[in-house]
Amino acid sequence: MNEYDVKxxxxxxxxxxxxxxxxxxxxxxxxxxKENEELREITIGNELGVSRTPVREAxxxxxxxxxxxxxxxxxAYVTGITVKDVQDIYQMRSLLEGLCAKWAxxxxxxxxxxxxxxxxxxxxxxxxxxxxxxxAELDNRFHEIxxxxxxxxxxxxxxxxxxxxxxxxxxxxxxxxxRSHDSxxxxxxxxxxxxxxxPEKAERFANRHILNAYDNMVKNGLYEAYQ
Amino acid sequence: MNEYDVKxxxxxxxxxxxxxxxxxxxxxxxxxxKENEELREITIGNELGVSRTPVREAxxxxxxxxxxxxxxxxxAYVTGITVKDVQDIYQMRSLLEGLCAKWAxxxxxxxxxxxxxxxxxxxxxxxxxxxxxxxAELDNRFHEIxxxxxxxxxxxxxxxxxxxxxxxxxxxxxxxxxRSHDSxxxxxxxxxxxxxxxPEKAERFANRHILNAYDNMVKNGLYEAYQ
DNA sequence: CCTCGTATGATTGTATACAATTATACGAGG
DNA sequence: CCTCGTATAATTGTATACAATCATACGAGG
Numbered sequence: 095m096n097e098y099d100v101k102x103x104x105x106x107x108x109x110x111x112x113x114x115x116x117x118x119x120x121x122x123x124x125x126x127x128k129e130n131e132e133l134r135e136i137t138i139g140n141e142l143g144v145s146r147t148p149v150r151e152a153x154x155x156x157x158x159x160x161x162x163x164x165x166x167x168x169x170a171y172v173t174g175i176t177v178k179d180v181q182d183i184y185q186m187r188s189l190l191e192g193l194c195a196k197w198a199x200x201x202x203x204x205x206x207x208x209x210x211x212x213x214x215x216x217x218x219x220x221x222x223x224x225x226x227x228x229x230a231e232l233d234n235r236f237h238e239i240x241x242x243x244x245x246x247x248x249x250x251x252x253x254x255x256x257x258x259x260x261x262x263x264x265x266x267x268x269x270x271x272x273r274s275h276d277s278x279x280x281x282x283x284x285x286x287x288x289x290x291x292x293p294e295k296a297e298r299f300a301n302r303h304i305l306n307a308y309d310n311m312v313k314n315g316l317y318e319a320y321q
Numbered sequence: 322m323n324e325y326d327v328k329x330x331x332x333x334x335x336x337x338x339x340x341x342x343x344x345x346x347x348x349x350x351x352x353x354x355k356e357n358e359e360l361r362e363i364t365i366g367n368e369l370g371v372s373r374t375p376v377r378e379a380x381x382x383x384x385x386x387x388x389x390x391x392x393x394x395x396x397a398y399v400t401g402i403t404v405k406d407v408q409d410i411y412q413m414r415s416l417l418e419g420l421c422a423k424w425a426x427x428x429x430x431x432x433x434x435x436x437x438x439x440x441x442x443x444x445x446x447x448x449x450x451x452x453x454x455x456x457a458e459l460d461n462r463f464h465e466i467x468x469x470x471x472x473x474x475x476x477x478x479x480x481x482x483x484x485x486x487x488x489x490x491x492x493x494x495x496x497x498x499x500r501s502h503d504s505x506x507x508x509x510x511x512x513x514x515x516x517x518x519x520p521e522k523a524e525r526f527a528n529r530h531i532l533n534a535y536d537n538m539v540k541n542g543l544y545e546a547y548q
Numbered sequence: 549c550c551t552c553g554t555a556t557g558a559t560t561g562t563a564t565a566c567a568a569t570t571a572t573a574c575g576a577g578g
Numbered sequence: 579c580c581t582c583g584t585a586t587a588a589t590t591g592t593a594t595a596c597a598a599t600c601a602t603a604c605g606a607g608g
Binding site: 336371396 | 561562563564568569570571
């Protein structure tokens with residue numbers, strides 16, 4: 095985790111705006127707010143015990159993300175996230191995670207490779223034991239290392255965004271024992287390709303990895319909440 | 322242009338926040354604000370004749386885009402955009418524009434195809450005449466149609482973002498007569514693949530199109546402003 | 549009964565006041 | 579001379595007051 099994110103985390107934790115932002119975001123992603131529902135600044139402010147100012151700032155961010163739509167002088171309306179949105183993001187992520195793995199192959203450090211190796215090793219252990227919480231954390235970290243290693247601020251930023259977007263869905267997916275072993279194996283493949291300095295191979299494995307995660311999700315009907 | 326964007330345009334035109342947001346954004350992208358420069362709410366507010374409130378809201382959006390970094394209780398610092406950022410975005414765009422063309426092939430309407438045909442035809446004319454303004458507009462529109470046709474809110478949103486990002490650079494690139502003809506030809510190739518209902522072919526052509534645009538930009542050293 | 553205009557209330561847009569936090573300067577103590 | 583702590587100034591964070599805008603209700607006029 096780099097400096098940028100540490101600071102963002104601080105913001106989110108300690109500022110009202112950050113808390114409001116995440117609260118609304120979660121409520122939209124979790125389906126608490128329905129499509130086209132109108133969000134009133136004062137109502138949400140009262141619910142969270144803050145004034146309109148932090149709520150407004152949170153609205154502006156959510157608008158930019160496309161989660162709500164603001165009509166001037168009128169109101170904020172939930173855009174929400176559909177099954178198709180999740181599906182599309184997985185397709186887009188597949189391509190970009192591939193690019194990330196490719197670039198990471200060319201820029202990764204010794205230390206990062208070692209952390210990936212440790213990560214893969216530990217994941218195997220926790221998968222055997224069925225420790226879903228730790229698995230989710232390790233999976234996060236595996237991808238996070240690649241994001242850092244790809245040496246592209248833009249790609250890193252983008253993939254983190256998508257990653258967060260599908261985090262809820264992904265966590266459920268990994269809860270399935272079978273998938274967690276497959277996922278580990280795919281991580282191992284990506285790591286091997288990186289160690290062999292074969293960027294194209296790493297790209298293909300990473301592509302496949304995301305698509306497999308998506309297929310598994312569909313097969314298990316684990317994204318019904320997003321209808 | 323869909324309903325969503327019409328409304329956003331209204332926002333940007335008539336609200337102080339929208340104007341402030343675009344002003345700062347342009348100033349960062351054009352290099353007026355240097356890397357790591359501190360942006361003070363009150364200073365910018367005074368410059369634009371508005372209070373801190375709209376400035377703050379604009380800051381929040383810029384932070385989410387990664388153009389500035391906000392340190393709590395301290396200040397906002399310009400992250401800026403480097404040559405490498407532009408380069409990376411072109412690589413990412415290449416993949417996503419490919420995906421967009423692929424999906425567009427599967428969902429495009431008769432009317433959209435007709436508009437593309439008209440677009441390509443008109444572009445040839447303006448390229449001959451050296452009408453750079455119209456060419457830029459037509460090029461925008463060509464990609465815009467594909468974004469609409471791809472039938473994915475997420476991908477559409479993302480590509481519009483990137484497109485805006487590199488707009489300044491791209492406009493300069495098209496000013497070169499040679500490139501504008503090549504670009505038109507590539508547009509024609511994409512359109513033909515779509516008409517043949519060959520998604521993979523459309524994807525490859527779109528991939529190539531963006532990479533060519535990038536290569537041309539590098540070759541002409543047209544992105545020096547972003548050093 | 550319908551249409552249009554106006555009045556009224558609700559909501560967002562903006563400005564500003566005040567609180568909290570941070571950085572800096574400066575002096576006491578060692 | 580250096581270190582540490584405190585006071586002060588500057589800046590952001592938040593709340594609130596007021597302005598502008600929009601939606602609705604209602605009544606006059608046809």
